[in-house]
Amino acid sequence: MKDSAVLLIDCPDRKGLVARVSGLLFERGANILHADQHIDRGLGLFFMRVEFELDGFDLEGFRAAYAVLASELNMTWKLTSSARKPRVALFCSQYLHCMADLLHRWRTGELVCEIPLVISNHRDVANLAAFYNVPFEYVAVTTETRAAAEVRQLEMLERDKIELIILARYMQILSPGFVARFPAGIINVHHSFLPAFTGARPYHAAHARGVKLIGATSHYVTEVLDDGPIIEQDVARISHRDQVEDLVARGRDLERMVLSRAVRWHLDRRILCYGNKTVVFD
Amino acid sequence: MKDSAVLLIDCPDRKGLVARVSGLLFERGANILHADQHIDRGLGLFFMRVEFELDGFDLEGFRAAYAVLASELNMTWKLTSSARKPRVALFCSQYLHCMADLLHRWRTGELVCEIPLVISNHRDVANLAAFYNVPFEYVAVTTETRAAAEVRQLEMLERDKIELIILARYMQILSPGFVARFPAGIINVHHSFLPAFTGARPYHAAHARGVKLIGATSHYVTEVLDDGPIIEQDVARISHRDQVEDLVARGRDLERMVLSRAVRWHLDRRILCYGNKTVVFD
Amino acid sequence: MKDSAVLLIDCPDRKGLVARVSGLLFERGANILHADQHIDRGLGLFFMRVEFELDGFDLEGFRAAYAVLASELNMTWKLTSSARKPRVALFCSQYLHCMADLLHRWRTGELVCEIPLVISNHRDVANLAAFYNVPFEYVAVTTETRAAAEVRQLEMLERDKIELIILARYMQILSPGFVARFPAGIINVHHSFLPAFTGARPYHAAHARGVKLIGATSHYVTEVLDDGPIIEQDVARISHRDQVEDLVARGRDLERMVLSRAVRWHLDRRILCYGNKTVVFD
Amino acid sequence: MKDSAVLLIDCPDRKGLVARVSGLLFERGANILHADQHIDRGLGLFFMRVEFELDGFDLEGFRAAYAVLASELNMTWKLTSSARKPRVALFCSQYLHCMADLLHRWRTGELVCEIPLVISNHRDVANLAAFYNVPFEYVAVTTETRAAAEVRQLEMLERDKIELIILARYMQILSPGFVARFPAGIINVHHSFLPAFTGARPYHAAHARGVKLIGATSHYVTEVLDDGPIIEQDVARISHRDQVEDLVARGRDLERMVLSRAVRWHLDRRILCYGNKTVVFD
Secondary structure (H helix, E strand, C coil): CCCEEEEEEEEECCCCHHHHHHHHHHHCCCCEEEEEEEEECCCCEEEEEEEEECCCCCHHHHHHHHHHHHHHCCCEEEEEECCCCCEEEEEECCCCHHHHHHHHHHHCCCCCCEEEEEEECCCCCHHHHHHCCCCEEECCCCCCCHHHHHHHHHHHHHHCCCCEEEECCCCCCCCHHHHHCCCCCEEEEECCCCCCCCCCCHHHHHHHHCCCEEEEEEEECCCCCCCCCEEEEEEEECCCCCCHHHHHHHHHHHHHHHHHHHHHHHHCCCEEEECCEEEECC | CCCEEEEEEEEECCCCHHHHHHHHHHHCCCCEEEEEEEEECCCCEEEEEEEEECCCCCHHHHHHHHHHHHHHCCCEEEEEECCCCCEEEEEECCCCHHHHHHHHHHHCCCCCCEEEEEEECCCCCHHHHHHCCCCEEECCCCCCCHHHHHHHHHHHHHHCCCCEEEECCCCCCCCHHHHHCCCCCEEEEECCCCCCCCCCCHHHHHHHHCCCEEEEEEEECCCCCCCCCEEEEEEEECCCCCCHHHHHHHHHHHHHHHHHHHHHHHHCCCEEEECCEEEECC | CCCEEEEEEEEECCCCHHHHHHHHHHHCCCCEEEEEEEEECCCCEEEEEEEEECCCCCHHHHHHHHHHHHHHCCCEEEEEECCCCCEEEEEECCCCHHHHHHHHHHHCCCCCCEEEEEEECCCCCHHHHHHCCCCEEECCCCCCCHHHHHHHHHHHHHHCCCCEEEECCCCCCCCHHHHHCCCCCEEEEECCCCCCCCCCCHHHHHHHHCCCEEEEEEEECCCCCCCCCEEEEEEEECCCCCCHHHHHHHHHHHHHHHHHHHHHHHHCCCEEEECCEEEECC | CCCEEEEEEEEECCCCHHHHHHHHHHHCCCCEEEEEEEEECCCCEEEEEEEEECCCCCHHHHHHHHHHHHHHCCCEEEEEECCCCCEEEEEECCCCHHHHHHHHHHHCCCCCCEEEEEEECCCCCHHHHHHCCCCEEECCCCCCCHHHHHHHHHHHHHHCCCCEEEECCCCCCCCHHHHHCCCCCEEEEECCCCCCCCCCCHHHHHHHHCCCEEEEEEEECCCCCCCCCEEEEEEEECCCCCCHHHHHHHHHHHHHHHHHHHHHHHHCCCEEEECCEEEECC
């Protein structure tokens, strides 16, 4: 894979946006690999993702020229090079299946990022982190010590210049103040098909209700529990034979899938948030 | 297909139930086509479905002998012959896709039943009913006339000896008194993945929440709206491109599928209700 | 829905294509509703679909201007207005589930086209065609009369100015000469997950092999049987309990789904063929 | 989980089989946890799986009594206790995603077995095996040395009393002689939806054919390549945007799923082979 750049744009819709953006890219000699647009006509919003080759391209020159255009057209935008890998921290508690899955995908090159930090309130993950050569920090959390624990976590995150936090079945609630530090920067996996079964013990609730499919949901974390913009969801069929423990076992596969897809799409800069929703460019 | 009988059993679990039931069937010379059991260990309940050939079998003799056994073992049971087709009424409002689908499946032999009655509060279905040679009754319903309308509907249902009512996108709420007349005898399709998005306009709610899958649910109707035992659910993937009208269009396919499966399973006597759940024997 | 136009482009890839096309649209005042591109880097090909509003837009003026650009850039292209509905003929044999499904979707506005012709080698479809007010022609076909039958069919197709033929479980093989008259203009549904189980009786073959999923495939017809560009595929889970007749029944739902999706995408001008594949813009 | 026993039966169909088997279990005081039957009417075969509690049950006494009944009824049967864990060997080559997945599921208790042996013709798996404390043996294989390599492998398998071999993306072909030593005892995962795309490089073949879904298949290995009884299959949707490397990446998830399910079902003794098919009791 050669290096490429991704330009993500979010602005009020108006005529000529594609022409202006693609015109400037053409003028600068960009070789476009992929371009996609989305228009929310109800809200009058325009979204665009363009990926182009960096080989022989003057990225910083383009950035300066683009800033002028973006300012004129009232655009929110982000221009990043694939050469710079995002710095990611993984949080987990006692269940390690998502953590093991993410680390394996990272090792095999499916997830392109740096992982300088794993944080857990359980020590069980230490061996796994060591196997993948990722630094592990143990931070105990109780209701009483949550505030102090978050201070420590934030110090670690700052120290390691973390840009994205992945809650890989991290069973502690983060405070609004913590969440506010990482807008669209914390990805969680919830073990139900949201908005059904928010909160604790969703597999028990699903079993009690007698649903015929169980689900899992990955989403950005906001101040309201289990309410942030949904990135990905998937479901699996169950039957009357399945007890709660069967739902838990099947759910593990769903959780791994929806969380790893969300992380990959975020790292590939395919996701734009607006309102309480996501655009996921394919 | 030769004629067959189905025995459905529901009783407290204890040792030897399969042996006793299969022993009596063997003694009477039954040729078992299919047998399935389910045990809910938490509740201590036993469920069984046995299907056997009727050719040369003394069904009424067996019924009498079985009644003795069932009484001894405290069983709730139902023994029916495939030769007797259940009598079904279809209810709909202005959306006809489920109605058209059910009538086509009935015509082609996929749904084995009598359909002596179609009721609607819209006249649009008249042609479709006529095409399939099914009697149609128009019963207007408003909030003020609901009680009187239900009286008329109940007269028609009684007149036609209806055993199963299918709400094929019937947009009126039935009173608790009406529902109580047909325990596990009214099947509805709700256009969401229950328990998410109960009530009116679920596709609008799904679009507003930004879910990545939409669903549909078929269930038995109980007094509580959208809360009865779930029979079948299915989902379809959507994206940020899909507007509410796209969800409605895709949802139609889901609604047809989950409703027609529920009706087929009910007619094949594959479903047992307990608590607020279903056992669906496959 | 306001009227819109769709421009489909297929050409050798080079820098600036998006800029040139979107620049011309902007210059002419087009309001773009949706734009999507695809680049096959292996083959060096560029594909684009742009949909824009027609209200107050000079379509013929744009067509003339675009022709100059397209000639310069060596583009294959097609510019159509949604106001002109494609003229479609439906072919079927004795199984009517796909035919009934397509006609219902057409009646409810899901498929936007004219249907001036239904052709079958069985008379069973006559009532259904009459119900939907679509002219029906009976054309008997045997191995000996195939050539003469095709002559009659072609006369009807020409008389009715048919642009798209849908084989809704039409069980006769079309001659290469017939097929050559409608390049990317005949859509078939095959009742297997191609390329598995080509040819006759695919459900029998699937049952014999013991697969755990059955499938259906919609594709453009080419000279080679079951080998044309695939438009859509879907599958359903089966088990050891399912006999061939169960596969047939479940397959009907798959066939309806994959065929109706293919027809809708074709009518929405979302499909481009190249090599033996399709690009399906979403 | 308390200990339980599983009885698997396979015999010519005749009346009274369920009654005889369940009668004997009742007589001996067995507490049945789950029972399921299947009858292949075309072939006149009967299949049954019964699981019952072992607590306070005389398993060996029952085994002796059952042997008499089984002989009379011409049954093939297998009676095993969950207390005895099957001994499993894992084979792999350079791709480790299935191996990592299986070992993680084993560690977390999802796969109940002993794994005394990992064999590979690549050294890459050594660290992973060490992390899970599983003995690893390196056995180089080339076309010339295949016979000698198999001799070494068979010695290891015998030494470690292996009952089940799992080919977790093992890219070498096993000789008919080797395969014959483990009837229904070698599980492979093939990276296509069999019978489509047998043999080498199925993702390349799928891409070339332009399919819209890719698949994976787990099956028992027989003498004929990719032709053994299918245990499980699953598919994932792809689009024209996906290149071969995207198919490979998505396929990894499918491979993990279908292989791990097959292994779990085998270890739970849910699978019976007959003809070239499987019955998988749920």
